[in-house]
Amino acid sequence: MSTLTISDKIYNQLSAQIISGEIKPGQKLEEQEIANQFGVSRTPIREAFRLLHTSGLVESKAHKGVTVIELDIDQLSDMYEALQELEALCARLSAERMTAVERKQIQRMHQLSEEAVHSEDVERFAELNNQIHTAIHQGSRNKTLQETIAKLRKRLSLYRQPWLFEKRNRLEASYREHAELVEAIIAGDRDQAFDAMRNHISNTSLGTIDYLISQKPL
Template structure:
């Protein structure tokens, strides 16, 4: 269930990413409280999350200021995330248990069922489970923590890109290649399949963000 602070974070992050809130704009606690009719506690939690993900700079006892989102910095972060996910996939091909591989195949089939009945929300839920299971299958806590941290930072950018993850058939096709490689314990093929999947998404994220920044500047 989405908490008040999570809802505030999601709304404000979307507004920063889509340009409704521009670099230099202030996010004052009083104004946010009046707008959403909420107390300071969830507001401060949402602002801390925005700051931790590099979207604002905090001002003690006042709120925050929207920072400029550099395309180069975003590209660096996306590249790092893609490489870490691909590495995780490589390791999972070698370490994932038979039970985990069967779970991965089941999630893949459930994703296909979501596509067949047009359930985009269900597909996205299965997509999250798919990537989380691959991460768990590597059995490397440090790698998992690094990926989780980057995923949190990038989630809003990926979610605000006009539905790239909703191109369900293409995503499912790429997932099929990943599943086949992991089940076959083919580490190199697993790495390449996940890297190709991540790169397609990353290219689209950057294209959309450039278009939005250009439109805002015009």
């Protein structure tokens, strides 16, 4: 398992503050001020800024420095719309192509996620959530689908952080949606698996977008 660098940790915290609205659109990020806040030199701050720029969360302009951008809700909606169709197709194929062992594995992951819900362990639930989705992608036996979904999920990774499960009140709802999805795949019900995954991703996207809109200043 890779260890996060100081820059990664600063990037994660700043990106969470931007997405949550704690750091506002148009706000300037002062390099020295943030370095003092984290008790580090300017070097990891510059790297964190580079990561924020790559993620599309900040922009650099002459005489203005690094400022936070306005989150593009329309673009986010487009990406989620594509993701829900692709993941739903994966679920349909997995219901047909997964081995008995693979079906048992996603059932076990889902059982473990129930424990995470009861203990309100958001980090653990998010980890198992990713494992379930990855297993379903692999179970489709379609490399092109897997690669396309992986790229989309990477672009959306900022909006799938564990703390957002709490902000969107998605922990128990996500678990229930997974139950329908896993049950359909285990039963080999292709159409039900497609509908369950499509509904799951749609609800995830609506919850995320509604939350982001609620953080925008009036």
